[in-house]
Amino acid sequence: MSRDEIILKLKAGLKESRFKHSLGVMETSIILARRYGADVKKAGIAGLIHDCARDIPAESQLKMVENFGILLDDIEKLEPALIHGPLGAAIARKNFGVDDEEILNAVRLHTTGDKNMTLLEKIIFLSDYIEPGRCFPGVEDLRVKAFKDLDEAMISAYDSTIKYVTERESLLHPRTVCARNFILLHKRREGKA
Numbered sequence: 001m002s003r004d005e006i007i008l009k010l011k012a013g014l015k016e017s018r019f020k021h022s023l024g025v026m027e028t029s030i031i032l033a034r035r036y037g038a039d040v041k042k043a044g045i046a047g048l049i050h051d052c053a054r055d056i057p058a059e060s061q062l063k064m065v066e067n068f069g070i071l072l073d074d075i076e077k078l079e080p081a082l083i084h085g086p087l088g089a090a091i092a093r094k095n096f097g098v099d100d101e102e103i104l105n106a107v108r109l110h111t112t113g114d115k116n117m118t119l120l121e122k123i124i125f126l127s128d129y130i131e132p133g134r135c136f137p138g139v140e141d142l143r144v145k146a147f148k149d150l151d152e153a154m155i156s157a158y159d160s161t162i163k164y165v166t167e168r169e170s171l172l173h174p175r176t177v178c179a180r181n182f183i184l185l186h187k188r189r190e191g192k193a
């Protein structure tokens with residue numbers, strides 16, 4: 001499926017605000033990919049498609065998860081907002097014909113993050129945070145950081161996620177904590193933190 005075909009199909013399946021957000025994430029992913037030397041085409045597709053499952057009603061999401069044979073962990077089962085990552089990857093493959101594993105992983109991990117992420121995965125994760133439509137305290141600092149030092153920006157984004165989740169008394173996925181520690185440990189070993 002071409003990028004334009006993906007755009008048309010997404011437009012039909014997403015709320016207008018989510019569709020705009022997806023275009024924003026695509027734009028930002030492309031700019032960050034240029035900045036850091038990642039595959040610009042892959043970044044655009046991954047950014048565009050990352051929320052393809054986000055607006056599917058919760059009950060249908062769970063049914064689809066079952067039909068696709070996706071195994072959710074206990075936290076994912078209990079926190080509906082976490083399902084659209086893994087489900088989105090399956091839908092991107094099945095309904096949008098995306099077969100690139102790196103793109104699919106970037107979609108899968110864009111909500112929780114993970115340890116040892118690839119450059120593309122980090123770019124999608126951060127673009128989701130800083131695309132032009134995003135507006136929250138600290139977003140400008142995060143935008144600046146994302147273009148200066150990708151890992152520093154990842155840590156700030158994880159901090160922000162952890163704060164957001166705990167303030168709402170939602171469940172924090174352990175992958176997010178592992179992901180944050182992974183980068184910090186690497187920085188310490190390299191003497192940068």
Ligand SMILES: [Fe+2]
Pocket residue numbers: 050051054084110111
């Ligand atoms: Fe998302």
Ligand SMILES: [Fe+2]
Pocket residue numbers: 021025050051128
């Ligand atoms: Fe998103």
